[in-house]
Amino acid sequence: MTAQHNRQRRSMDRDETEAPSNEGTDAAKHDKNLEFRVTDQIGFILRLAHQRANANLAEKLTHLELTPAQAVVLARLAERGSVSQNLLGRLVAMEPANIRDVVLRLKRRRFISQDRDQADRRLVLLRLTPAGDTMARKLIPISMKNVQEILSPLSPRERDTLRALLKRISGVE
DSSP states (O other): OOOOHHHHHHHHHHHHHHSOOSSSOOOOOOOOOOOOOGOOOHHHHHHHHHHHHHHHHHHGGGGGTOOHHHHHHHHHHHOOOSEEHHHHHHHOOOOHHHHHHHHHHHHHHTTTEEEOOOSSSSSSEEEEEEHHHHHHHHHHHHHHHHHHHHHHSSSSSHHHHHHHHHHHHOOOO
């Protein structure tokens, strides 16, 4: 676990056990028997797991001067070859404005180029340049190490189960 994750966990634990000094003075509005706890909600837990994984990966990418978003775009282009920016955004689950900015940054670094589709000249396709392909290949061991670290508290069977369940609820095939 990273130091940041440990601090965050201790902070959440402390927040759950320590009563705030002047907050929630209306006892009728604060029900300690309420069966809803934010820290038990799947969306909250997934967000924390995502933040931890993203922060861990960002730390590993600093020497390459890449963000996790840029890394996933390079990796997806390495997997798929030439794709439109619209499709690429869907493949990496990014909003159109965000994918546009990431692509522009990667173009400036000459990791991505664009060409017109031969069959449909209206369509612009993005692809990795040789430098982008080299960078994408450098990302593989970094990503694998990141996943290994994030999932280290789990047994191999738990890792497989977690991956399968997350794929099912997220619709990833």
